[in-house]
Amino acid sequence: MKTMMKLFLAGVALVAVLGPARAEDKPTIEIMSSWTSGGEAAALNVIRTEFEKRGGVWKDSSIAGFGAADAAFQNRIVAGDAPGAKQGVIGLAAADFVNQGLMNPIDDVATAGKWADTLPKSIHALISYNGQVYLSPTGAHGESWVFYSKEAFAKVGITEEPKSWDAFFSALDKLKAAGIVPVAWGGQAWQQTKVFNMVLLSQVGIDGFLKIYVDKDKSEASVEGVKKTLDILGKLRAYVDEGSPGRNWNDATAMVITGKAGVQFMGDWAKGEFTVAGKQPGKDYGCMIAPESEGMVYVADALWFPKTGNAETDKAQKLLAEVVMDPAVQVEFSLKKGSIPMRGDVDKSRLDACAQKGLELMSAGKIVPDQAIVLTPQQVGALDDFVDEFWSDASADAATSAKAFFEIFE
The missing domain is CATH 3.40.190.10 (Periplasmic binding protein-like II)
Known part of the structure; x- marks a missing residue:
């Protein structure tokens, strides 16, 4: 018995000397x-x-x-x-x-x-x-998503997802007339570039998008595609609220979650905010690919x-x-x-x-890369500056700006 007690006490002493496993001993x-x-x-x-x-x-x-x-x-x-x-x-x-x-x-x-x-x-x-x-x-992540409040849409009688930009702007007019902020806009340069890209894809298609960003194509067709994109982007200015400049993306998402705004253009990471708020897709909110788009930016x-x-x-x-x-x-x-x-x-x-919708598009190869994948950090910064300057200047001419767009690759 005494021998066992001595062994026990010796063990206790050893632990006291060495101490418990230290955090720095772990990865x-x-x-x-x-x-x-x-x-x-x-x-x-x-x-x-x-x-x-x-x-x-x-x-x-x-x-x-x-x-x-x-x-x-x-x-x-x-x-x-x-x-x-x-x-x-x-x-x-x-x-x-x-x-x-x-x-x-x-x-x-x-x-x-x-x-x-x-x-x-x-x-x-x-x-x-x-x-x-x-x-x-x-x-x-898919970046061509438009999230919308089912409650806001129902309140103004929008019964189906707009398939064209004309139908989309018609829906925004209904939201605006009802006193609902049509677009929850995140007024930060990177967010505005995401919107530019999803609109661009809808106007030039997958091949045209890759020609512009990967091949740096400056053909007439590419310039015209950028002009059409800027026309749509400029038209969106009339549907955002005064508090949009500098707004964080998740704060914009919260506006849709609470029904204060009708739609938000954002990557599918916005779904995480809906999930945290206990909202379910198809029931509380909807998700659609940007109108007229044949695929999505990822x-x-x-x-x-x-x-x-x-x-x-x-x-x-x-x-x-x-x-x-x-x-x-x-x-x-x-x-x-x-x-x-x-x-x-x-x-x-x-x-x-x-x-599941995004997975279908990815599996079918109907995707194009985000600019951060194919452009240098300097070019990405120049693109953000270009879009931000156009968005901030209501008098900016789409045709003139479209030609200036290609300077970001120089």
Whole structure:
């Protein structure tokens, strides 16, 4: 008995010396993201919960607004104090960091998880550089959506989704006459560019859109397509409220949720806000692709993994990359975020009606890339400035501006 007691006390003493397992002994990672709205935060928490379940320690460094988050990230990189992971868009911005040797590859995780077999070929190509995988994709978003309040539509007698721009403006007139804000407008440059793009796709089609953004085509047909787009964009000015300048996208979504506004042009991440508010697609709100559009603009998010010089962080990065691509996590994340899972082998039956529509378009190849995927960060900034200047100047001539549009590629 005395021997057993001595062994017990010796064990207690050893624990006292060593202490409990420390957080720093676990895979620890700092995440920088711009996902701060209700739906975005809920989606990010899906990844966090699973990461922590697998023994990881999560440090959140979320910053509202992806422009502010990107600037903060770049400052951290320059200062030699990179975070362990960054949420960002798949595209040329990520490629720039990879080509500068600032990112860690996660090719071993991708190979073990057979990502090449489960991701669309175009997406796998976009997360790969020089034969290695660097990004862990979280989900794809459609950006050609018009969300509308079923209550507001019913109140003014709009019984079906407008199929043409003429019918759409007629519906907006009814909302305006009833004292309802027709369009919940997010008056920030990036949001206005999203609207420009979805209208552009409706005017020039998939081939025309790719000619403009990928081939930098300046033909008469392309110039005319941009002019028609600006005509429609300019016409929308008469249907927004005075409080629109500077409005955050989720605040605009809230206007539709509460029935204060009729419609909002936004990517399908807006669904996350409806979900958090307890609203159901088809019952409380509707989702339609922009009038006259044969497809949708898409953007894809991913986690990037900067080099930090810390071996423990490297391990945490690989654990996080694995978690993000877990089939169950992909579905749960998408349900909260409003996105479409990137993996092709997940249970799609749980996706809502809006996500199913987007999935059909993606599966049929009726998609075109967001400008962040095919343009340099500098060109993206120039495009935002171009659209913002046109929107802010009610006297701007669409024909003249259409010719000036192509200067963003120079």
